[in-house]
């Protein structure tokens with residue numbers, strides 16, 4: 001069976017923890033989109049890890065980890081991540097890299113930086129990992145696919161062609177040093193040596209696995225609201241963050257995705273620019289940021305402080321719908337135990353009218369939150385394993401949100417560890 005684990009919001013919902021937990025019963029975990037621009041934080045018996053490119057199944061000896069064709073593959077980052085695990089006694093994971101994945105080049109990262117510099121104050125809040133230039137090149141058909149590394153004649157020709165285009169921009173738009181074809185070719189050859197042992201036709205591998213009844217997890221990065229089509233365009237990422245894209249980014253039939261587990265955090269956080277209706281500021285935000293996640297809400301890749309807000313029912317209902325949610329995993333609920341009262345955003349006021357439908361960006365930017373205040377439970381709920389044992393106000397909070405978003409919350413996460421989970 002194929003299941004997807006995806007985010008309902010702006011990312012950082014705790015997908016890594018849920019995937020790591022579900023991976024116990026998975027044969028294969030696949031990353032199907034995104035790159036090393038975001039991270040999953042995982043806490044398990046080996047310690048605390050931030051993964052950026054590796055699927056969250058790498059800690060189990062029995063799982064195969066696949067970097068799907070939809071991923072922006074940064075090869076040096078992937079290898080330093082693998083080293084980061086093996087250096088800390090995690091056994092070398094079994095990794096397969098799609099021969100159709102494309103490669104993040106060093107110049108993609110430079111272009112990201114140059115563009116942010118050029119835009120100055122008007123930047124999109126990029127993590128400068130080269131993701132936007134990478135996907136732009138993929139769709140402009142000037143990207144390098146892993147398979148192309150193994151055909152030197154074509155590679156030489158393509159490097160020339162790519163450098164010609166890039167150098168016009170570098171010289172005239174950014175006024176920066178131009179690319180030297182020989183250096184780009186050398187970079188690609190280095191990458192070839194590194195990835196060669198791991199490369200295969202992963203869609204064929206997955207097809208066989210599906211026929212054999214294996215358990216497969218598709219792991220998404222970021223969340224619905226960062227999807228280029230359905231998110232808060234243009235403050236979005238450059239690859240689809242939706243479960244549906246799992247079929248494409250992994251190369252499997254869409255009808256094989258039987259379960260879509262959408263991860264929703266019990267409050268909101270976001271990184272980068274863009275409308276964030278239920279955002280809070282000042283001491284209130286600092287307190288939640290400090291207590292949030294596991295050791296505070298700071299970017300797993302960048303260390304940037306995350307923007308904080310109350311739970312947003314409008315955004316989450318939309319985020320769950322667009323994912324095609326079958327199950328909601330409601331995470332980081334334990335963190336809210338310090339609050340006397342917990343505001344929840346139940347509607348948006350736009351030009352004097354209240355709506356519960358998530359609007360397109362221009363309208364979203366005008367939206368003001370309509371808040372409903374729920375009573376807090378003022379206790380530490382970590383360690384609780386049975387739903388009935390949660391404080392009444394805590395259950396009321398969960399049930400109120402479930403009714404607002406309209407999708408079943410089947411898992412409640414009350415701590416960062418694998419065992420901190422309550423099934424309903």
Ligand code: GDP
Pocket residue numbers: 007011012013014015016017038039040041042043222292293294295300331332333334335413414415416417420
């Ligand atoms: P992801 O990108 O969606 O995987 O999310 P992140 O890894 O950026 O953020 C989730 C953070 O919350 C990590 O530090 C996790 O260890 C932590 N976390 C996940 N679930 C829970 C939970 O239920 N309670 C607490 N306190 N922390 C959690």
